[in-house]
Amino acid sequence: MSAGPPPCRCILCHDYGDRDRLDTFALRTIVHITEYGWSVVLVEADERGPGWAYTIxxxxxxxSPELGMFGGDVFEMEECLNTLGxxxxxxxxxxxxxxxxxxMRGLPVAFRTVDPGWYTPMFGGAVAFYRRSPLPILQVAWPNPDGLFPWQPGTDLPFRRSQPWLWLSPRQHPPGVWTRRL
Incomplete structure (x- = not known):
């Protein structure tokens, strides 16, 4: 008989003794989860690189595993994550x-399990909310206009680099804009 998923150890399910000291981000996340069942965090593009979005x-x-999308318009990724939610x-x-x-724009998406080495730099809000790592997270990858995903033959180098390959450990990931976040 399967034991099922481990119990949730998030800040909603477990009293860590610091609820009176939660910051605005944590409080907003709690409100969204209480009202909708999840929250979507947007990380805007900046001088360090492209933006991304993820669920908590x-x-x-x-x-269900948390989800993250990378390299597109953050508002489009937010809508995609809400659709999946x-x-x-x-x-x-x-x-x-x-x-x-x-x-996503009539195109498919693919899901890949995220290596825990990426959790803190890319999903810091989720790690703080759940107070544990690893927790299940899937990367939601999107294809080019021809329907090819970044790892598939036939894609050009700029598209291959437009999304991180978080199913690889940080040590295995090619250096670039995404590994600068480590």
């Missing part, structure tokens, strides 16, 4: 290696 609360509310809430959690059609 899917594990707490639905025992609604699918998860309806009982369709994603799995490593799965592809889903028509999620």
């Amino acid at each position: 609360g899917l594990w707490h509310s639905h025992r 609604r699918q998860i809430a309806a009982g369709r959690p994603p799995a490593d290696g799965e592809r889903r059609p028509d999620v």
Whole structure:
């Protein structure tokens, strides 16, 4: 008999004795999760590199991995993550290696398990919320206009580098804009 997923150790489910000292980010995250079941964090592009977006609360509310998208317009990625969040809430959690059609501008997305070495630099808000690492996180990869994902033959080098390959450990990832976040 399977023991099932581990208990949630987030700041909503467990009293760590610091609830009166939570910052605005944590309080806003709690409000979003309480109201919608998850929150989406937007990290705007800056001089260090492209932006990204990720969820907090899917594990707490639905025992589904958290999700992250990278390298696109943060508001478009937010909408994509919210679409996937609604699918998860309806009982369709994603799995490593799965592809889903028509999620981003009519194009499919693919899910890849994130290596825990990326958790703190890329998902710091989720790590702080859950107070543990690793927790399950999937990268949501998007294809080029031809429907090819960055790891597939036929994609050009700029597109291959437009999204990190977080399923690789940081040591295995090619140096570039994404590894500067480490």
